[in-house]
Amino acid sequence: MQYRKFGNTGLQVSEIGFGAWAIGGGAMIGTTAIGWGETNDETSIKAIHTAMDRGINFFDTADIYGLGHSEELLGKTIGKNKDMIIATKVGNVSRNDQFTVDYSKEYILEACANSLQRLQRETIDYYQLHTARLQHLVQGECIEAMQWLQQQGKIRYWGLSLNTFDPAPEADYLISNHLGNGFQLVLNMLNQKALPLIKEASAKGYGIIARMPLQFGLLTGKFDNAASFEANDHRKNRLTKEVIETAGKALQPAWNLCTKYNCTKLQLALSYVLSYPEVSTIIPGIRTPAQAEQNTTGLFQLQPEDRSLIEKTGKDDPGGVMKLIQQQG
Secondary structure, eight states: OOEEEOTTSSOEEESBOEEOSGGGOSOEETTEEOSBSOOOHHHHHHHHHHHHHTTOOEEEOOTTGGGGHHHHHHHHHHTTOTTSEEEEEEOEEEETTEEEEOOOHHHHHHHHHHHHHHHTOSSEEEEEEESOOHHHHHHOHHHHHHHHHHHTTSEEEEEEEOOSSOOHHHHHHHHHTTOOSEEEEEOSSSOOTTHHHHHHHHHTTOEEEEEOTTTTTGGGTOOOTTOOOOTTBGGGGTSOHHHHHHHHHHTHHHHTHHHHHTOOHHHHHHHHHHTOTTOOEEOOBOOSHHHHHHTTSSOOOOOHHHHHHHHHHHHHOGGGHHHHHHHHO
16 A cells, blocks of 8 residues: 655645445435445454555544444444544435535534544644535635634544545635635546646645546446435436446446556556546545455556547547436435
8 A cells, every 4th residue: 555645734644535424324314315335343343354454544434324333333443443534424414304514613622523423533643624615615604614623633644535526716725815725526438527726726735535436336346227226225216227337338448448557447446546646635436345355456557649539538538428327416
């Protein structure tokens, strides 16, 4: 495992991190799936241990994942291990069986205390506003809360997990006001919209977490148009037959690189994201020991001309695959 500096912080993070959304289980808010289907806690704990054995030291979760269950599992497994870096998020809320957001100072302080309890820690290494929008940042309470928590030693560093499709305004606000320590954003073979921001933010000393490197598993190559998902799996409405078919056709020129590098589609997808030195860590979702091994095996250095080929695929969006994905939410 290789390690990279997280911006101007004191954190050295594994270039492959552990995306802990899936281990939260098949949570629902009302009739809306916010999880990845049913999971087994024993398997999830084994996956965490396997990840550590493979050199992963960065674990990314959120208080909404499994409605707290993901944090509880991490707390039970690695909470006392100070060598492991835990990042979590705040702001997405379930109230009265409805999904809502709350970026008030009062709520963030309360939520942080609850996360610390679930994580079995006195300090959160990296605390993120979970897709807060520009109006929340300008209003200011969420920033006041993060600064207060940092001053009190409840969190070491803080940043912003950006909206999937429109990341610029919020990032620009924090950068121009010299606020926060990092950004979490989407980067994968289909979506390179954040590349200009990644380069700018890194140059200004911000750490970069790249999420969705496998686009909910779409870039692993394991799904075909017969794929189906449980009702409590959010991918049921996202990875539709049309999305899977369109993505497969759009990515065929890039998939031909697998022959050149003698690699799997998953290895190509992860190696592509890692080819950007500005990225501190990438966080594929992991919920089994096998996935922990797969996501840390066979990574390689992508040649510049091949990265350009992949970027062209994402920029051209043949077949409108990203438009389809955006429509699904």
